[in-house]
Amino acid sequence: MQDDLIAPGLHPMLAARWSPTTFDPVHEVDAGQVELLVEAARWAPSAGNSQPWAFIVGRRGDGTHRRLVRHLAASSGRWAPSASVLMANLSHRYVEDTDWEYSEFALYDLGQAVAHMTLQAQALGLFVRQFRAFDRDRVAQEFGVPVHWEVTTMSAIGRVPAGTGAPVGPIPASSRERRSVDELLWTGA
Numbered sequence: 240m241q242d243d244l245i246a247p248g249l250h251p252m253l254a255a256r257w258s259p260t261t262f263d264p265v266h267e268v269d270a271g272q273v274e275l276l277v278e279a280a281r282w283a284p285s286a287g288n289s290q291p292w293a294f295i296v297g298r299r300g301d302g303t304h305r306r307l308v309r310h311l312a313a314s315s316g317r318w319a320p321s322a323s324v325l326m327a328n329l330s331h332r333y334v335e336d337t338d339w340e341y342s343e344f345a346l347y348d349l350g351q352a353v354a355h356m357t358l359q360a361q362a363l364g365l366f367v368r369q370f371r372a373f374d375r376d377r378v379a380q381e382f383g384v385p386v387h388w389e390v391t392t393m394s395a396i397g398r399v400p401a402g403t404g405a406p407v408g409p410i411p412a413s414s415r416e417r418r419s420v421d422e423l424l425w426t427g428a
């Protein structure tokens with residue numbers, strides 16, 4: 240893994256964040272923790288304070304979790320069902336009954352809200368793997384999501400199995416490789 244390449248000054252919460260594909264299958268997240276996760280998203284910044292996000296939240300064992308599991312792809316179906324929480328992340332794409340964009344930044348803002356939620360999860364000792372491997376249209380249909388909203392991604396949230404302090408599970412090492420800081424700095428023409 241690439242942990243040795245993380246600069247020592249990086250905030251420990253950011254340095255410790257990673258996206259598991261192995262979750263503790265008996266751990267449960269309580270309603271108060273779910274509320275805090277959504278609260279973290281609620282306080283994320285957004286363009287013009289448009290707050291173009293909504294979440295479908297299932298806790299393992301409840302009906303919503305079961306209904307979300309039905310629409311996972313074969314790949315995510317191997318690991319996501321054991322997460323304590325499955326969440327569908329929705330973005331407000333269009334003004335209702337029009338083809339006008341609701342906000343030029345709807346996807347950007349949803350991503351930021353989910354990033355805030357990810358760090359709140361980390362503060363609660365939880366890990367998050369965001370993913371696209373599910374049937375968007377079927378989730379939208381199942382939960383009556385109107386066409387001016389989009390089911391953009393899902394998050395699997397939970398604890399990693401006891402004793403696990405670093406990335407484990409069937410995660411290819413390449414999936415954690417990073418471009419260098421130099422490559423991220425655009426120097427112009």
Ligand SMILES: Cc1cc2nc3c(=O)[nH]c(=O)nc-3n(C[C@H](O)[C@H](O)[C@H](O)COP(=O)(O)O)c2cc1C
Binds near residue numbers: 258315392415
């Ligand atoms: C928008 C988005 C979509 C993703 N889709 C998937 C996916 O479909 N399946 C999967 O296993 N991981 C998915 N991931 C997780 C990434 O592969 C992972 O974040 C990346 O490899 C970096 O690893 P890290 O989060 O542990 O640093 C997705 C992440 C994001 C942000």
